[in-house]
Amino acid sequence: MALSEAENVRRFWERLGLPGIIDVHTHFMPERVLSKVWAYFDAVGPLTGMEWPITYRHEEEERVGLLREFGVRHFTSMLYPHKAGMAAWLNDWAAGFAARTPECLHTATLFPEDGVAAYVRQAVESGARVFKSHLQVGAYDANDPLLDPVWGLLAEAGIPVVMHCGSGPAPGKHTGPEPVGRLLARHPRLRLVVAHMGMPEYSDFLGLAERYGEVRLDTTMAFTDFSERLSPFPEAELGRLADLGDRIVLGTDFPNIPYGYAHQLEALERLGLGDDWLRAVCHGNAERLFGL
Template sequence: MTYQPRIDVDAVRAIDVHVHVEADEHDHLALDQELMDASAAYFRSSEKRTPTVADLAERYRSAGLAAVVFTVDATTATGHPALSSEEIAEQAAEHADVLVPFGSVDPHQGPEAVARARRLVTDHGVRGFKFHPSLQAFAPDDPAFRPLWGAIEELGVPALFHTGQNGIGAGLPGGRGLKLRYSNPILLDDVAADFPGLTVILAHPSVPWQGEAISMATHKANVYIDLSGWRPKYFPPELVHAAGRMLAGKVLFGSDYPLITPERWLEDFAGLGVPEEHHEAILKRTTARLLGLAGSSS
């Protein structure tokens, strides 16, 4: 079944642009157990840590929210077989009133990653792609990956990249080998400049490189910031300032569920001091426009 969205943008309270599928119907996990446990300890999450697509659909539907769901294919870097983005898309199609599937491909797979990205959009209907440079162990500005960025630009869907501090591997010796420098947002400045038709979403407050992220989103029309992975009350002041002013139309609600619940995020955001006239754009309208969802023009 090819995914076709049925989300009523006017009816949902918000669209969470950053939600993880962490298990499949066969009890296979998105990461190995050590990395899963380290991430849960870092975020001190009390939520179920292995939500399936069906779990997420039920949870978000009951909350009056919609969600962008995905996994990360880091097979080459970790040796752990990834969840299937094809299956995630097919299952999301059964819950198209609340879910939007993003795909993930392993950049190290070269031409096959490009071909698979094309299939995920044309055959399965995914509406974007998720990458995690530190977990997938690649530098986004490496020329080797230009064919992949060119293909995604041609397909006309966004690419969402983890940036900044990383909970995966946190507290483990050597961070389990994950290198934070791959998640410096400035490595994506070349990508955004060289592929101006590609929508680049910088995931999370990009600590310790928040200034770079704000500068990029201010400078380039095709760069956006998702606000997931941190409770808003802990956001860097410079990010709060930008979100309420020059970047009000360039920042997107995201929770990083199941690590942070959308309800907790929304409660914090309400008291953050961002002018209320910008709330609807941040919570759902800009995301809806980027994803081509019905009702996004109002």
């Protein structure tokens, strides 16, 4: 009999002797915002010739239940604005979601706009544990002067920022390693988590992690069959990936993925970097990062 998705996920972490897994890159957001995100992915197929079906297109309660069934001990509500005037409202929603979902690390977001420093400080004071910054969708420069006090505040507070800054799946005006390198040169203590391993500029973002001790990379969609067809991870960089094993953290993009949740874990396992590396990536590194 074929195993269920949940059984496959649980077998993975049970074999490693873990109490479960920690996923730093999952999406929960207001339903009308999420429906627009899903509509975007629905339209990607006809435009690119590569379909992107949403595997977990369920109601919020069912999606939370699935993560619990998988044994995901902690996860996030990655949400992000595409224009000014949205971030504070999204932060209010995310605070409520975290309050009613104990496993969720209270997530917040930001946008370069008047008042950003005030609502970021308010989110921090209300208990935000992680921030999401999406340079591609937001089409903003991480070095926008309006954000400078924000990065300083978050660096001082030690709050991680998961940033979509790589140029995949399509380049943005402000994506790529160069703007992020300038940001880190000014804020070297910023706990930056590079989403998607910096896809497709893997090598450059590995270099930033080697240079700055507070930089991490999340595995979101990297190494999977889907992403390997689009942006294959260079085999020559596996040694660097192994050496940075204490600063790689599990991310999946649940629920917005075109394959089953277990496939992300299988993709990590087939890298052949060993069980200690997997234990660190799927649990230990995030546990330390968030002080869980």
